[in-house]
Amino acid sequence: MAIKSAKGTRDILPGEVGGWQRVESAAHRIFALYGFREIRTPIFEPTELFVKSTGSDTDIVTKEMYTFTDRGDRSITLRPEGTPGVVRAVLEHRLVGQGEIERLYYLGPMFRYERPQKGRYRQFSQIGVEAFGSAHAATDAEIMQMVIALLADLGIADALLQINSVGHSECRGVYRQALRDALMPRRDELCPDCQRRLDVNPLRILDCKTPGCMQIVATAPRILDYLCSDCSTHFAQVRECLETLSVRHEVNPRLVRGLDYYTRTTFEVVSDKLGSQNAICGGGRYDDLVASMGGPAVPGFGFAIGEDRLVMVAAEMPGAGPCSAPADIYIVHLGPEALKEGLAAAGALRARGLATRIDPDARDLKKQMSKAAGWGARYALLIGERELQGGKYALKRMADGEQHEVPARQWDQIRLEIARA
Ligand code: AMP
Numbered sequence: 001m002a003i004k005s006a007k008g009t010r011d012i013l014p015g016e017v018g019g020w021q022r023v024e025s026a027a028h029r030i031f032a033l034y035g036f037r038e039i040r041t042p043i044f045e046p047t048e049l050f051v052k053s054t055g056s057d058t059d060i061v062t063k064e065m066y067t068f069t070d071r072g073d074r075s076i077t078l079r080p081e082g083t084p085g086v087v088r089a090v091l092e093h094r095l096v097g098q099g100e101i102e103r104l105y106y107l108g109p110m111f112r113y114e115r116p117q118k119g120r121y122r123q124f125s126q127i128g129v130e131a132f133g134s135a136h137a138a139t140d141a142e143i144m145q146m147v148i149a150l151l152a153d154l155g156i157a158d159a160l161l162q163i164n165s166v167g168h169s170e171c172r173g174v175y176r177q178a179l180r181d182a183l184m185p186r187r188d189e190l191c192p193d194c195q196r197r198l199d200v201n202p203l204r205i206l207d208c209k210t211p212g213c214m215q216i217v218a219t220a221p222r223i224l225d226y227l228c229s230d231c232s233t234h235f236a237q238v239r240e241c242l243e244t245l246s247v248r249h250e251v252n253p254r255l256v257r258g259l260d261y262y263t264r265t266t267f268e269v270v271s272d273k274l275g276s277q278n279a280i281c282g283g284g285r286y287d288d289l290v291a292s293m294g295g296p297a298v299p300g301f302g303f304a305i306g307e308d309r310l311v312m313v314a315a316e317m318p319g320a321g322p323c324s325a326p327a328d329i330y331i332v333h334l335g336p337e338a339l340k341e342g343l344a345a346a347g348a349l350r351a352r353g354l355a356t357r358i359d360p361d362a363r364d365l366k367k368q369m370s371k372a373a374g375w376g377a378r379y380a381l382l383i384g385e386r387e388l389q390g391g392k393y394a395l396k397r398m399a400d401g402e403q404h405e406v407p408a409r410q411w412d413q414i415r416l417e418i419a420r421a
Helices: 014-033 047-053 059-064 083-092 137-153 169-189 192-200 202-207 211-218 229-244 307-315 336-351 365-374 385-389 411-420
Strands: 044-046 066-069 075-078 102-111 123-132 160-165 249-251 265-270 279-285 300-306 329-334 356-358 379-384 392-397 403-407
Touching: 014 102, 014 123, 014 137, 014 307, 044 047, 044 083, 047 059, 047 075, 047 083, 083 102, 083 123, 083 300, 123 137, 123 307, 137 160, 137 229, 137 265, 137 279, 137 300, 160 229, 169 192, 169 202, 169 211, 192 202, 202 211, 229 249, 229 265, 265 300, 279 307, 300 307, 329 336, 329 365, 336 356, 336 379, 336 385, 336 411, 365 379, 379 385, 385 392, 392 411, 403 411
Parallel strands: 160 249, 329 356, 329 379
Antiparallel strands: 044 075, 066 075, 102 123, 123 300, 160 265, 265 279, 279 300, 379 392, 392 403
């Protein structure tokens, strides 16, 4: 039997790639407007990087990592998320010091051993940003507004921004205890995963999608009621700034996110076009992460967009259009000398920026003309032995069949005629 792609992975076929390119070019363009620069980090990293930064008792680290020992006996992990690698690179290359600002973004594949379903894969792509150096609430709002601006650029107007605050480590500690105390009497009613979470990391219970757990969580204490006054003020300022920027949002007090490093603001952008895996983007503030990884005390704010899901939603929006690239010009060659001339013509026209097609195996005129139409070419350039001897080609406009002669090898002139059309 022929070999199939590994479970949870998929091919992005040529007909789909245009949707990805559209999303990526919008991200490059919009992020640059906000002062972000692209960074490319390795796809695999030392395993301890994720254990230390993503968090040793998160689902990602305990259940989902692709970890292996390499031939040099090192433990290596395919990156399950982008933030740890970016923070490592920032520290390794001293890209940011205390009191400095650095805004970075990345695009690329991530790997998690999850149960695959629509919108959830084992290899998926994220587009993420990390803004280092500002603890100000306005930064949180500005960056969340950037996500909304990117979605708007792609024609997505109805996605919803949900925000919450998980406080800083101290207020979260107080809340963690209150949550544990509240849930302990109902321990037996929780799912087996959440019974374990109750001991190691009760906040994660708030994320559980099991109906029984969700019902219990609905009556549990809310983290917003446990914030210290600084964290409360910060959250109020974030909301104020979002209003100043006219960014529609709602507060979701259960939103804690699955990663350990968040402090204060957390957020998600959800779309009802996605079914059960409805989050397009998630992120938040991480003021302690850089220091906890051995760096200076530099605050941070970041997010990751699930590109697979964004492409899915964007494809349904007006303006997405078909993804094939039509040719500008198709070269019809009639005879062995004409084929040689045609190959030279294709090289010269491509060098002048024209998408050009030629099929050396095709012989008769009719077949080649139907190929020209099949490729969506705007023009056909006909080269026959007779034309060659007369120093001319024929240029045919595909839309209406209009045809006239053009001088052979006058590539710039041919390019201009096509550009004018
Ligand atoms: P996270 O890194 O878990 O905060 O996720 C950020 C975003 O990445 C989510 O909102 C999803 O859109 C996307 N995402 C996370 N895991 C997957 C997955 N297994 N397959 C596809 N997209 C994912």
